Amino acid sequence: MGLLDGLGRHLAGAFAPLFDAATLHRVGPDGVADEPVRARLDGAREASEAPGLPGRVVRAIVLTPGSPPNPDDEITLAGIRHRIVAVETDPAGSHAIIQGRPL
Numbered sequence: 001m002g003l004l005d006g007l008g009r010h011l012a013g014a015f016a017p018l019f020d021a022a023t024l025h026r027v028g029p030d031g032v033a034d035e036p037v038r039a040r041l042d043g044a045r046e047a048s049e050a051p052g053l054p055g056r057v058v059r060a061i062v063l064t065p066g067s068p069p070n071p072d073d074e075i076t077l078a079g080i081r082h083r084i085v086a087v088e089t090d091p092a093g094s095h096a097i098i099q100g101r102p103l
Contacts, residue, residue: 019063025074025081038063039077042097058082060098064089068096075100 019038026033042059060077062069068089069075075082075098082100089096 019061020078022060022062023076024062024069025076026069027072027074035066037075039075041077057085057099057101060100062096062098064093064096068093069098074103 019040022037022039024035024037026035039060039062042061044056044058058077060075060082062075069084069087071084071087073084075084077100081103083103084098084100086099087096088098
């Protein structure tokens, strides 16, 4: 058992009250499964256009008591659904920093 095993779950639980409710839409072989998560918008910026996607990119911190999101997933933050385009994970497994584009 490593030093970081289980630490992420405890850190995510401690910081959860500081984050807003969000919904992670996980894409899997059986379709899309919605999972409640805690997240916080960390900023937005204009980015180059991609086919079918607007030019705005948001950055958010998502608490991940389970497995982190991946770029196939989507997330609803503050009532706006975003397609995840990049994910950075924390070594302890407490959170992920995502970049997403509003749909």
